[in-house]
Amino acid sequence: MKEREHVYGPIxxxxxxxxxxxxxxxxxxxxxxxxxxxxxxxxxxSGDRKEWFPLDDLLAEVDSFLEEGVGYDTITxxxxxxxxxxxxxxxxxxxxxxxxxxxxxxxxxxxxxxxPEVRQALMKADIVLPSLEAADEPTWRAIHRPSPHISFPxxxxxxxxxxxxxxxxxxxxxxxxxxxxxxPDQLSxxxxxxxxxxxxxxxxxxxxxxxxxxxxxxxxxxxxxxAADLLGGTALDYLTDQDFDxxxxxxxxxxxxxxxxxxxxRFELVHFLEERGVKDTEAFIRTLKAEDGLDTVTYCxxxxxxxxxx
Ligand code: SF4
Numbered sequence: 001m002k003e004r005e006h007v008y009g010p011i012x013x014x015x016x017x018x019x020x021x022x023x024x025x026x027x028x029x030x031x032x033x034x035x036x037x038x039x040x041x042x043x044x045x046s047g048d049r050k051e052w053f054p055l056d057d058l059l060a061e062v063d064s065f066l067e068e069g070v071g072y073d074t075i076t077x078x079x080x081x082x083x084x085x086x087x088x089x090x091x092x093x094x095x096x097x098x099x100x101x102x103x104x105x106x107x108x109x110x111x112x113x114x115x116p117e118v119r120q121a122l123m124k125a126d127i128v129l130p131s132l133e134a135a136d137e138p139t140w141r142a143i144h145r146p147s148p149h150i151s152f153p154x155x156x157x158x159x160x161x162x163x164x165x166x167x168x169x170x171x172x173x174x175x176x177x178x179x180x181x182x183x184p185d186q187l188s189x190x191x192x193x194x195x196x197x198x199x200x201x202x203x204x205x206x207x208x209x210x211x212x213x214x215x216x217x218x219x220x221x222x223x224x225x226x227a228a229d230l231l232g233g234t235a236l237d238y239l240t241d242q243d244f245d246x247x248x249x250x251x252x253x254x255x256x257x258x259x260x261x262x263x264x265x266r267f268e269l270v271h272f273l274e275e276r277g278v279k280d281t282e283a284f285i286r287t288l289k290a291e292d293g294l295d296t297v298t299y300c301x302x303x304x305x306x307x308x309x310x
Pocket of ligand 1: 034
């Protein structure tokens, strides 16, 4: 099996099953610099929509993955930055549909929802998962630290317009952050927006992986459940993610590849190594931690590993 630059996984997802990732954007290129981002600080703040990588190269990697016959449930356009910054997103989705018949999902931070051409591209996806963390501008700015050209009222209007016309599955994601958006007033304002958008599903996330801003914390379980009840959503717990996969045969290279796009916590890492037949997992973790660019962060009392090497 080959290692690839833009296609990765499948990785486990509570919402999307075994999700094959397609990343059309260079590492941490984003129009937001969210305080909870599990990928670390935004390297390149950009609102530019362009063909960051040739479309043909992305689709050639998908073809090479499909030739291997590995099982998956969904193809998800996401990865290392905001995928709606890819100017040929509509053609990418068309290309994915032309090659296979599993659903195509797009995860977006909603920051480009004011652009008609972005809404038009997203119409082609089977599942769209936009984020909605705030119902007022100061909270939105505090959480997302957005690119200056983005207007909060405009993206909310864009999200509503998209929801009205979209024929696929709209699954709204709300990342709940202690003392940012978890007060009863905040949640009630978010609910008003959710009622206007009328998504098919609402997922409540919490930052269970080390966030870009180490002071960011997840609310307690009761608050998360209260939010899920109020918003009619499902609370997710990513600590139970398992079944990571990689085309790399060498376990160290496999872990480094996975941790570039999806940090693993210690439980997930040990489970992965046991599946790969690694006997001395402690020795492996020591070697891993000595790798250049490997960040070890303790968050919620659990070690997590993130590969920052470009
Ligand atoms: S969480 Fe997503 S939207 Fe926010 S900075 Fe990270 S990649 Fe960008």
